[in-house]
Amino acid sequence: MPQSHVTPDSAAGARVSDPAPIGLSLFGFGLLLYAVNFIWVEKSVVGLDYALLIGGLALVLAGIISVVGGLAYSGYVMTTFGFWAIGLYFLLTSGIQNRAFAPEAVGWYCLGMLVPVAYLAIPAIKYRMYPFVALFASLFGVLACMGMGQINTDQDLVKTSGWFALFASALVWSVAAYSVLVNTGVLTQAAPSPRVPAASLPVEKATA
Numbered sequence: 001m002p003q004s005h006v007t008p009d010s011a012a013g014a015r016v017s018d019p020a021p022i023g024l025s026l027f028g029f030g031l032l033l034y035a036v037n038f039i040w041v042e043k044s045v046v047g048l049d050y051a052l053l054i055g056g057l058a059l060v061l062a063g064i065i066s067v068v069g070g071l072a073y074s075g076y077v078m079t080t081f082g083f084w085a086i087g088l089y090f091l092l093t094s095g096i097q098n099r100a101f102a103p104e105a106v107g108w109y110c111l112g113m114l115v116p117v118a119y120l121a122i123p124a125i126k127y128r129m130y131p132f133v134a135l136f137a138s139l140f141g142v143l144a145c146m147g148m149g150q151i152n153t154d155q156d157l158v159k160t161s162g163w164f165a166l167f168a169s170a171l172v173w174s175v176a177a178y179s180v181l182v183n184t185g186v187l188t189q190a191a192p193s194p195r196v197p198a199a200s201l202p203v204e205k206a207t208a
Helices: 008-012 020-039 046-068 072-093 103-111 114-126 130-151 155-183
Strands: none
Touching: 020 046, 020 072, 020 155, 046 072, 072 103, 072 114, 103 130, 114 130, 130 155
16 A cells, blocks of 8 residues: 655645745845845955845745735735845946946935835734834835945944844744745644735735
């Protein structure tokens, strides 16, 4: 009699997998290198540029797949941050070669992202998705401190943005890890909850 083997995929059930952990894992990696670059390393870390590019591409791909698969809110968030990270990569590589480049360019590039962060955080606040609320708050701190630090040439603010990034990377990885454990059946989720940022988010309520 053939034996049945339980694998992580079979334990999670036959369904389309949540792509968020891929994008979030690599985004957390980029945030960690960002923190290392501006907290402990005096010279610029070249690896930070590539981490931004890889993390951005992963977020965009995961975000698009999420939107197509019906996970609208997480898709919106990942795609927005993904394209922003890719743009920052080009600003720090190709843009810095432009004679018109100035540190203020990075500052305003970061400050301009504060508006999308603010309205993307509204659903997380409304549905009491506390890990996402904390993540948005830390990302807001990263952008605000880096933006003002670059514009005012304040290295203390820039370093503070690194601490915010370190906290954000821990939050991103915790959300990604939880999603992996739920989707592979290691952890069980009794019912979808708007407080759990793993799979289904309550966007459908607005469209029902």
